[in-house]
Amino acid sequence: MTTTRRNLFKLAGGAAVGAMFTPAPWRLITDAALLSETWPGVPKPKRGEVSFQFGNCGLCPAGCAVRARSIGGQPVSLAGVAGHPLSHGALCAFGVAGHHLPYHPGRLKSGPAAQAAAAVRAALGQLRDTEHCAVLDLRPGRTASWTYRRAMASLHNGIYLTPEAPVVVNLSAARTVLSLGAGLYDNWGTPGNVIAAREQFRLFQAEPVESRTAVMADVWLPIRPASEDALALGIAHLLLAEKAVAGLPAGFIDRVKEFPPAVAAERTGIAEAQIAALAGELREHAPSLVIDEAGSPYATALNVILGAPGHTLVTRREAPVPDAWKNAASAADLAAVRDGSIRVLLIDESAPGDACPWNEIQPKLADHAAVVTFACSEEGYGRHANFVLPTAVYPEIVDDIPPAVDSPAAAFRLSAALMPPPDGMTNPADFIGALVGIDPKNALQDRAEAIRKSGRGSLFVPSTACSTPTKDVKPADFWKLLQAGATWIDDIDPRAAAPKLEIPALPVETRAAAFPLVVAATEAGTPAVGSPLLSKIYQESGLRLAPAGVAMHPSDARASGLEAGSRARFETASGSVAVSVTLDAAIPRGVVEIGGGPGIRNLCGARTSARVVRS
Amino acid sequence: MTESGKPVKAARYGMAIDIDRCTGCGACMVACAVENNIPPAHEGVTDRKGITWIRVYKVDNGAADAGRRSAFVPVLCQHCGKDTPCVHVCPQQAVDVDPSTGVVGEIPTRCLGCRYCVAACPYHARYFNWWDPAWPAGMEKTMNPDVAPRMRGVVEKCNFCHGRWHEARQRAAADGKPVTEPVAYLPACAEACPTRAITFGDLNDPANAASVAAHGAGSFRLLEKLDTDPKIHYISKRDWVRAIADAPRPGNGKESTRG
Numbered sequence: 039m040t041t042t043r044r045n046l047f048k049l050a051g052g053a054a055v056g057a058m059f060t061p062a063p064w065r066l067i068t069d070a071a072l073l074s075e076t077w078p079g080v081p082k083p084k085r086g087e088v089s090f091q092f093g094n095c096g097l098c099p100a101g102c103a104v105r106a107r108s109i110g111g112q113p114v115s116l117a118g119v120a121g122h123p124l125s126h127g128a129l130c131a132f133g134v135a136g137h138h139l140p141y142h143p144g145r146l147k148s149g150p151a152a153q154a155a156a157a158v159r160a161a162l163g164q165l166r167d168t169e170h171c172a173v174l175d176l177r178p179g180r181t182a183s184w185t186y187r188r189a190m191a192s193l194h195n196g197i198y199l200t201p202e203a204p205v206v207v208n209l210s211a212a213r214t215v216l217s218l219g220a221g222l223y224d225n226w227g228t229p230g231n232v233i234a235a236r237e238q239f240r241l242f243q244a245e246p247v248e249s250r251t252a253v254m255a256d257v258w259l260p261i262r263p264a265s266e267d268a269l270a271l272g273i274a275h276l277l278l279a280e281k282a283v284a285g286l287p288a289g290f291i292d293r294v295k296e297f298p299p300a301v302a303a304e305r306t307g308i309a310e311a312q313i314a315a316l317a318g319e320l321r322e323h324a325p326s327l328v329i330d331e332a333g334s335p336y337a338t339a340l341n342v343i344l345g346a347p348g349h350t351l352v353t354r355r356e357a358p359v360p361d362a363w364k365n366a367a368s369a370a371d372l373a374a375v376r377d378g379s380i381r382v383l384l385i386d387e388s389a390p391g392d393a394c395p396w397n398e399i400q401p402k403l404a405d406h407a408a409v410v411t412f413a414c415s416e417e418g419y420g421r422h423a424n425f426v427l428p429t430a431v432y433p434e435i436v437d438d439i440p441p442a443v444d445s446p447a448a449a450f451r452l453s454a455a456l457m458p459p460p461d462g463m464t465n466p467a468d469f470i471g472a473l474v475g476i477d478p479k480n481a482l483q484d485r486a487e488a489i490r491k492s493g494r495g496s497l498f499v500p501s502t503a504c505s506t507p508t509k510d511v512k513p514a515d516f517w518k519l520l521q522a523g524a525t526w527i528d529d530i531d532p533r534a535a536a537p538k539l540e541i542p543a544l545p546v547e548t549r550a551a552a553f554p555l556v557v558a559a560t561e562a563g564t565p566a567v568g569s570p571l572l573s574k575i576y577q578e579s580g581l582r583l584a585p586a587g588v589a590m591h592p593s594d595a596r597a598s599g600l601e602a603g604s605r606a607r608f609e610t611a612s613g614s615v616a617v618s619v620t621l622d623a624a625i626p627r628g629v630v631e632i633g634g635g636p637g638i639r640n641l642c643g644a645r646t647s648a649r650v651v652r653s
Numbered sequence: 654m655t656e657s658g659k660p661v662k663a664a665r666y667g668m669a670i671d672i673d674r675c676t677g678c679g680a681c682m683v684a685c686a687v688e689n690n691i692p693p694a695h696e697g698v699t700d701r702k703g704i705t706w707i708r709v710y711k712v713d714n715g716a717a718d719a720g721r722r723s724a725f726v727p728v729l730c731q732h733c734g735k736d737t738p739c740v741h742v743c744p745q746q747a748v749d750v751d752p753s754t755g756v757v758g759e760i761p762t763r764c765l766g767c768r769y770c771v772a773a774c775p776y777h778a779r780y781f782n783w784w785d786p787a788w789p790a791g792m793e794k795t796m797n798p799d800v801a802p803r804m805r806g807v808v809e810k811c812n813f814c815h816g817r818w819h820e821a822r823q824r825a826a827a828d829g830k831p832v833t834e835p836v837a838y839l840p841a842c843a844e845a846c847p848t849r850a851i852t853f854g855d856l857n858d859p860a861n862a863a864s865v866a867a868h869g870a871g872s873f874r875l876l877e878k879l880d881t882d883p884k885i886h887y888i889s890k891r892d893w894v895r896a897i898a899d900a901p902r903p904g905n906g907k908e909s910t911r912g
Contacts, residue, residue, distance in 0.1 A: 577700075
């Protein structure tokens with residue numbers, strides 16, 4: 039038999055058909071599957087030694103205690119610390135994934151530190167007597183804040199600015215709480231403390247949209263947009279009709295007279311009987327408290343009428359500081375600063391906190407002012423600054439966390455450095471301290487020593503879940519325990535005077551026609567930058583409104599030529615930001631809800647009106 | 654039976670979720686993703702293609718304006734104990750019910766991606782990997798080494814934190830406890846819930862807190878009429894919330910028709 043080309047083809051074809059009936063192709067499928075499982079696109083988690091470390095979350099002033107699980111020194115998960123006296127074992131969605139923050143794609147990785155330092159020094163050299171160097175500290179009360187205050191006291195015409203500090207609330211003393219749109223369940227205070235105290239009080243939530251706090255309230259009062267003050271005045275009218283209260287300004291009494299329940303009912307859309315019942319609850323089930331994040335003078339006056347100062351609104355001592363620091367500058371009132379007088383403005387937004395609206399800051403700046411902001415992203419004040427210097431983020435840096443608004447006692451705790459920061463980061467305290475020759479390297483330890491020497495309060499150690507009186511802690515152990523995640527909590531001073539509630543000038547109700555929508559910034563308190571995994575709650579489930587997302591009623595959207603998914607600009611008197619539009623028929627007409635995110639707080643402020651226009 | 658021939662004391666792990674305590678914060682969803690190496694969403698992913706082993710839905714009573722009241726309902730794999738729909742339809746035997754724990758497990762290396770199980774699951778608790786899992790640069794270092802990431806083209810779902818169960822078993826064995834006994838552990842969602850709305854435990858143990866809550870007042874299960882014996886029990890004092898048990902899907906009440 040001769041070998042022909044035809045026979046070769048027959049052999050090859052027969053072999054191929056025969057192979058189909060052998061295990062080979064099935065084996066090939068399995069191997070292909072195995073290859074796809076180990077595809078280069080699928081990362082392999084690294085193994086290593088398991089360790090646990092305690093610390094405190096630095097994402098917001100709540101400073102919840104955390105237990106980090108690390109593999110080979112790399113944190114892979116965070117959990118709350120059960121039994122903690124302040125955070126009660128709770129950790130919010132942002133805190134649970136806080137260890138991802140260093141890997142956020144939007145994080146700043148480099149900045150012109152040398153140029154910024156040169157520009158600031160040059161501006162300081164040219165500072166006139168009528169001009170100021172100012173530091174705006176978004177999270178006052180930290181040890182770094184004391185460095186800024188000391189630096190500004192050393193500088194000629196230095197001023198130290200902070201957002202307006204809210205009066206401290208003792209939630210656990212309250213039996214009835216009226217919230218005028220405050221997000222008690224949306225990063226208002228310490229989540230675990232709100233949840234623990236919630237068992238003790240009835241919550242009335244007055245706001246136009248059914249926020250998460252409204253869902254959890256005993257009674258949700260769906261008031262008309264921007265009618266919170268009318269509700270407060272209506273309640274004040276009923277309470278003052280029964281019992282006169284001394285110390286209220288005449289202007290307020292006159293205003294209250296204009297708001298009998300019928301008028302309040304008309305303005306708020308809440309039935310007269312319901313307003314009367316609410317006033318009765320606040321009066322009968324004392325101690326009562328009115329919480330208003332906007333700081334309305336009517337809410338303040340209502341708290342005075344209800345006798346909240348000294349009971350549910352309290353004075354909090356600050357944690358002790360070394361004696362050498364006590365000549366530091368006090369916080370100045372931004373409104374009292376002369377327009378056009380700030381030549382150098384240094385903004386520390388590395389530790390997220392409250393914000394000052396940019397339209398209140400801008401008039402105070404001199405021509406050619408040097409504005410430097412220290413931040414992890416460009417999205418906040420970075421939009422207005424000459425220089426944005428990148429900072430380390432939680433959990434890369436050891437920093438102290440001042441107590442939250444709902445902590446009646448002072449506290450001192452550290453956010454642990456679970457991993458090193460990348461190169462090129464600027465420490466704002468180092469930068470500002472260097473301008474006047476202050477070295478803040480040991481400031482935290484110095485302050486811890488001052489606290490220990492005071493003998494006040496107790497130290498909660500998470501590894502043992504026990505509190506020890508400060509005076510019983512060995513001097514050598516105090517700083518070590520703080521570094522290991524312990525929390526120092528002050529004693530509540532029984533002699534502390536009730537806070538004196540200043541009732542500011544009554545506002546003139548104006549609503550610019552250019553900004554017809556009332557802003558409900560229910561997520562505004564969220565940290566500026568979160569883990570990329572928060573896409574689970576923002577994007578993949580729609581549980582929360584995403585950063586740079588707005589939700590509005592379909593008819594309002596149609597009036598602005600917008601539809602679901604439209605790209606638009608959200609504009610307020612303070613500026614604008616690009617957003618995407620979601621339509622929600624559950625949002626009342628005339629209201630726009632905006633998600634949290636960088637720059638939203640300094641754009642919105644409290645009780646803001648806005649417009650949304652197609653971009 | 655174990656390899657040594659000793660009978661296994663079967664556990665029936667399950668949950669009792671108190672809807673009245675759920676604040677809709679989403680900590681459970683994020684903690685689940687952290688624990689189980691679920692990557693962040695690709696750009697353009699919506700709620701239809703996102704992967705959330707536990708998903709919190711906002712439901713309401715259907716009333717308008719002032720009468721409207723809402724609640725948050727976390728929905729995860731219900732770990733059906735009877736005629737488990739996803740098990741029956743899987744052509745690859747990639748889904749099984751572990752008789753020693755009652756956990757419905759998914760074996761991604763067997764899955765061929767047909768998504769029959771996704772269609773069969775009445776609770777919409779199964780998710781398909783439409784893309785290769787990808788983390789932002791450097792973030793892959795934060796992955797949990799106890800859980801293997803899944804590849805593109807396979808289905809995944811809640812397994813009551815299998816990695817934690819393994820770890821608890823190893824710890825129990827190291828402590829000299831018999832491996833035939835059920836072990837106590839906590840899935841990531843239950844650990845993360847700040848209001849302690851999620852109670853997890855062995856439903857076969859009448860003294861277990863989850864078992865007590867599951868059989869207490871106001872408890873119900875989703876789509877109980879299907880008779881699949883789900884192991885996730887919900888609790889609410891409100892009648893309208895309990896009425897969602899018969900809805901095909903919490904949230905919008907509509908059945909998915911687009912796969």
